[in-house]
Amino acid sequence: MESRGISKAVIGRLPRYYRYLGELNEAGVERISSSDLSKKMHVTASQIRQDLNNFGGFGQQGYGYNVKYLRTEIGKILGLDQSHNMVIIGAGNLGQALANYASFARNGFILKGIFDVNPELKGKVIRDIPIRMMDELETVLQEENIDIAALTIPKTKAVEVSDILVRNGIKAIWNFAHTDLNLPKDVIVESVHLSDSLMKLSYNITRYKEEHGED
Amino acid sequence: MESRGISKAVIGRLPRYYRYLGELNEAGVERISSSDLSKKMHVTASQIRQDLNNFGGFGQQGYGYNVKYLRTEIGKILGLDQSHNMVIIGAGNLGQALANYASFARNGFILKGIFDVNPELKGKVIRDIPIRMMDELETVLQEENIDIAALTIPKTKAVEVSDILVRNGIKAIWNFAHTDLNLPKDVIVESVHLSDSLMKLSYNITRYKEEHGED
Incomplete structure (x- = not known):
């Protein structure tokens, strides 16, 4: 996984993404566009894209993000799949x-x-x-x-x-x-x-x- | 008090200065140079000077900082003198x-x-x-x-x-x-x-x- 050289600021935001995606998942939301996610989180859509591009993206043009998949992947980056x-x-x-x-x-x-x-x-x-x-x-x-x-x-x-x-x-x-x-x-x-x-x-x-x- | 436009990063560091100055004060230290304070706090001396200059300084050339005075002043900036x-x-x-x-x-x-x-x-x-x-x-x-x-x-x-x-x-x-x-x-x-x-x-x-x- 390409993760070295990731800035502290990005790492600091990952748990917040994880938390918001968890809330969306609990609310039954399956997909979300980066612009809707950005409104919800009060950060710019370009910030979200930039942050996630550090780890290879996860979004598809015109489709947005799959909430459950993105949450799982961010969880892996955060090491939450390990005990x-x-x-x-x-x-x-x-x-x-x-x-x-x-x-x-x-x-x-x-x-x-x-x-x-x-x-x-x-x-x-x-x-x-x-x-x-x-x-x-x-x-x-x-x-x-x-x-x-x-x-x-x-x-x-x-x-x-x-x-x-x-x-x-x-x-x-x-x-x-x-x-x-x-x-x-x-x-x-x-x-x-x-x-x-x-x-x-x-x-x-x-x-x-x-x-x-x-x- | 000149405090508008102070960056969040500076404000975020003020409680840490207050805490370290409290520890120095408890240890009976009366004066500290910005370079000694910087070693203790693992930030650069220039960072400390810049941060404090936002509020008018508080140090004297060749004398360093008066620990109790600086702590009191930072406490005021943080509003800790009010209830x-x-x-x-x-x-x-x-x-x-x-x-x-x-x-x-x-x-x-x-x-x-x-x-x-x-x-x-x-x-x-x-x-x-x-x-x-x-x-x-x-x-x-x-x-x-x-x-x-x-x-x-x-x-x-x-x-x-x-x-x-x-x-x-x-x-x-x-x-x-x-x-x-x-x-x-x-x-x-x-x-x-x-x-x-x-x-x-x-x-x-x-x-x-x-x-x-x-x-």
């Missing part, structure tokens, strides 16, 4: 929220363990997975072929835990800790900084109020 | 996780209500706020001067609930529902699509395995 074993470290509300997302399993993300330091949580079961204590983490990493660790722990613990993960060959960290992780280049890190997102909202509200003269 | 009343709609794990973030209150985001449709959650108290049923939402929106609503509900309910919010003058929606919201232009929407983020991770793992010949 990835995952652990969640931090079984607070956020960790439990992630553990409960049924759609993750549908997309090939297989939850193999949930870990916490709080002994009160020990043995509590979420979607058939019992919460374990941190002293069992290394064994699970080694025996269960874990690709992805979701970190939903305080930033003060994030460096120490990510060291354990790296030492045990983790491939990717989905980081919710409120800090950036500086890890070896071959470890993929995707951070979700919820506060950053809320601050952007705050910025936009503040500018809006200034421009509209509200206090 | 924003907020409600959370959806008191599942994710909604409860958001309600429990102490740092939000420190940054001026004041939680005024948590709402759900599940009667079993009625009256459960999170950080002094009792969970209320949805029939009380409009009253709270009207009486408590709510700026921001965090939506942590299934996508099937997101449109219906955001209609109620818009009708009652909400300024901004922090959207965690797994769908994009098409709202009037004067309503600010910041979406956090957790699945999109996990799919980017999956994409990068898949490419990495291809390039390194792993199955």
Whole structure:
């Protein structure tokens, strides 16, 4: 598959295409023109064509896109046709929220363990997975072929835990800790900084109020 | 304040500056040169200077940045010196996780209500706020001067609930529902699509395995 040199911006848009095509599919839509898709997604039709041409196209002139086929193909590009074993470290509300997302399993993300330091949580079961204590983490990493660790722990613990993960060959960290992780280049890190997102909202509200003269 | 025409990319980086300056401040660092800050943040020093020059600078030649001052000023740009009343709609794990973030209150985001449709959650108290049923939402929106609503509900309910919010003058929606919201232009929407983020991770793992010949 020709995929090297694809820009981050394009990759960032692929999950959105996948999501919209999923909505169309659920709504029973079988085909869509690039112009209808572009109206729905609020991007230009030429952007969509350019993005998809990075992976060889998928559209036919005058026919548009076959929704189910395009969704499947984008899913393959995103690696969703493969399964990835995952652990969640931090079984607070956020960790439990992630553990409960049924759609993750549908997309090939297989939850193999949930870990916490709080002994009160020990043995509590979420979607058939019992919460374990941190002293069992290394064994699970080694025996269960874990690709992805979701970190939903305080930033003060994030460096120490990510060291354990790296030492045990983790491939990717989905980081919710409120800090950036500086890890070896071959470890993929995707951070979700919820506060950053809320601050952007705050910025936009503040500018809006200034421009509209509200206090 | 000169802030119009600031690019989204710059605005997107401001919370990250704020976060790093907070870490430096906690570590007792009083001054930092743009080159040291750039090494820490993995961006170029010239990028930092350019970004900050959008707001008038803040550095002195040969002195560097005063950490506490710069953090305070960026906080003002982000509107964190003002308070924003907020409600959370959806008191599942994710909604409860958001309600429990102490740092939000420190940054001026004041939680005024948590709402759900599940009667079993009625009256459960999170950080002094009792969970209320949805029939009380409009009253709270009207009486408590709510700026921001965090939506942590299934996508099937997101449109219906955001209609109620818009009708009652909400300024901004922090959207965690797994769908994009098409709202009037004067309503600010910041979406956090957790699945999109996990799919980017999956994409990068898949490419990495291809390039390194792993199955």
